[in-house]
Every structure is written in structure tokens, then in C-alpha cells.
Amino acid sequence: MLEVRDLGKNFDGFWALSKVDLTVEKGARHAVIGPNGAGKSTLFNAITGYLKPTTGSVTLDGRDITGAAPDRLVRGGMGRSFQRVNVFPELTAFENVQSALLAHHRRLWDFFTPGDSLYRDEAQALLAQVGLAEDAPRVAGTLAYGKQKQLELALSLASEPKVLLLDEPTAGMSPQETMDILALIKRLQEERGLTLLFTEHDMEFVFAIATRMTVLVQGTPIAHGTPEEVRNSEEVQRVYLGGEHAA
Structure with a gap:
């Protein structure tokens, strides 16, 4: 449904994103995780037309949408929510x-x-x-x-999006609100056949909902896979999870 190839974003000599490859399969709940400053919001902005990529390409359902304006992307089947309401x-x-x-x-x-x-x-x-x-x-x-x-x-x-990007959907929420939004997102995704790409810092939420995961560190992916594969990755444990979600 969504494919990112060799995506890069340079700000006055600083590469906030570099050589990002990402494939989001139809019907997946794909999480992009990483520490603060990893480039997650920059990646979302580059995919959804709020930033023009310096390098690389973005494809939505087989159509090249690299650098397209947000309104065009919405009409092409892409929806988005933001960190701030x-x-x-x-x-x-x-x-x-x-x-x-x-x-x-x-x-x-x-x-x-x-x-x-x-x-x-x-x-x-x-x-x-x-x-x-x-x-x-x-x-x-x-x-x-x-x-x-x-x-x-x-x-x-x-x-009526085909793919929905959620930028930290539980940011600022209480534990009960987090549980409620988790159940709601799962239900909406199943009822509407949505493909989800989301970022999130709440690892309990991530591991409860994601079917695939990508770990971004300093603007570059260091791991892709199922939640279990990411959980058991030594490199991910070392640079991000810190053993908290070890098997």
C-alpha cells in the first residue's frame, strides 16, 4: 500500500533522514519507533507532503506521490492525524x-x-x-x-482513506484513554480495512497493536520485522528498548 525508497531529507547540511526504505503492506498496522530526535515526524512529514524529500521516492498504492501536496494525497487515499490535536x-x-x-x-x-x-x-x-x-x-x-x-x-x-498515518495517537493521554483509543483504532482498522502507519512512544501500546515494526535511529532504519523480531533484536535492545521488552 505504501512504499518508501532511499528517502532522505537534508536541512542546511544536516541529514534528518537518510536512506530510509519502508514497505507497508495492505492491511498492516505498521509502527515506526525510535528515540526522540530519530526522525519519525520528519519521515511522516516527508511522506504526507508537508516536507519535500531531498532524495528518494514515495509510492501510494502503486502511484508515485513524492513531494505531492497534502490535499492531493488526501484525495488519493491518505489520511493523517498529528501529535497535537x-x-x-x-x-x-x-x-x-x-x-x-x-x-x-x-x-x-x-x-x-x-x-x-x-x-x-x-x-x-x-x-x-x-x-x-x-x-x-x-x-x-x-x-x-x-x-x-x-x-x-x-x-x-x-x-475515506486507504492508508492512515497516526503520529503518536496516545500522546498526552491517561492510561484509560490509551486503552480506549487502542480498542478504537483496532476496531476501525478492521471495520474499514485500513492500512495503518503510526509512530508512538508508549511501547505497551506499540506491542499491543503493531503487526510490523521499523526502528529508526538518527534518521536511518536499523531494524524491520514483526514485533517479536524487533523485541529480540540485540541492536534494538542496545540503542532503544534497553531490555524493557526483552523476551
């Missing part, structure tokens, strides 16, 4: 999702049809799917942090 805080949860649906269906410049009358059932269905049906009329900025992350997922799903 990215919703419209002054709109209701319902209006947030409805706005995303209007954008997806290219109805933003329809001056003859009231926007609030469009895609109401679809918006409510998406909110129900992420567990926010009862929160539809609430202003997004007043929702608990965990619910805002659920809302962000609904916004991502509004574009």
Missing part, C-alpha cells in the same frame, strides 16, 4: 465532521446550498463510529483530550 475548537463535534465531509465531497464553493443541510447523516454516523454520537452538539474545544483525539480520527476518516 488538530480540530476546529470553536465548532461543535458535528460541525467539525460535517466540514470535513464538505471538503471531501468538494462542496466548499457551493454558494446555492446551505452547508449545514449537507451530509448530516454521514457526519452523525462517523461520530457514532468513533464513539462520539452523544457529543455531537458539544463544542470541540470543551471536549476532554481523549475525545478530541477521537474526533480527529473521525475527521481523518471523512476522506
Whole structure:
């Protein structure tokens, strides 16, 4: 579904990414892990069009998307969430999702049809799917942090993505919120047949959800494989896991 080859990103002589190869199979839950400063967010930004790669290529479902703008990628089947919650805080949860649906269906410049009358059932269905049906009329900025992350997922799903990139989906969450989002992501992935690529620092979350893993250190992959293979890698233990998840 997603293939990265020899990807590099140089910032004024500093290689934040170098020779990154990554293959994400259809239907996988693929984690990219590594210490702070490993280049995980830079990799996501280079894949999703927020940064133009210096070298290499990115292919989505067989199509070259290297350096394509984020809006083009969304229309091509790629969704994304961010480390920081990215919703419209002054709109209701319902209006947030409805706005995303209007954008997806290219109805933003329809001056003859009231926007609030469009895609109401679809918006409510998406909110129900992420567990926010009862929160539809609430202003997004007043929702608990965990619910805002659920809302962000609904916004991502509004574009009907084939592959969804999640940048630290549990950042800032309580243990209970983490468990809730874990169950939600698994369920959504199975119900919608999504392919997931995600970064995360919570190793319990990673090993509970990932089917494949890549370990990034100083902008370069040092290991690929199943969670068990990564867990048992001596090099990964030495530079990152530190024995915490040893078998």
C-alpha cells in the first residue's frame, strides 16, 4: 500500500533522514519507533507532503506521490492525524465532521446550498463510529483530550482513506484513554480495512497493536520485522528498548 525508497531529507547540511526504505503492506498496522530526535515526524512529514524529500521516492498504492501536496494525497487515499490535536475548537463535534465531509465531497464553493443541510447523516454516523454520537452538539474545544483525539480520527476518516498515518495517537493521554483509543483504532482498522502507519512512544501500546515494526535511529532504519523480531533484536535492545521488552 505504501512504499518508501532511499528517502532522505537534508536541512542546511544536516541529514534528518537518510536512506530510509519502508514497505507497508495492505492491511498492516505498521509502527515506526525510535528515540526522540530519530526522525519519525520528519519521515511522516516527508511522506504526507508537508516536507519535500531531498532524495528518494514515495509510492501510494502503486502511484508515485513524492513531494505531492497534502490535499492531493488526501484525495488519493491518505489520511493523517498529528501529535497535537488538530480540530476546529470553536465548532461543535458535528460541525467539525460535517466540514470535513464538505471538503471531501468538494462542496466548499457551493454558494446555492446551505452547508449545514449537507451530509448530516454521514457526519452523525462517523461520530457514532468513533464513539462520539452523544457529543455531537458539544463544542470541540470543551471536549476532554481523549475525545478530541477521537474526533480527529473521525475527521481523518471523512476522506475515506486507504492508508492512515497516526503520529503518536496516545500522546498526552491517561492510561484509560490509551486503552480506549487502542480498542478504537483496532476496531476501525478492521471495520474499514485500513492500512495503518503510526509512530508512538508508549511501547505497551506499540506491542499491543503493531503487526510490523521499523526502528529508526538518527534518521536511518536499523531494524524491520514483526514485533517479536524487533523485541529480540540485540541492536534494538542496545540503542532503544534497553531490555524493557526483552523476551
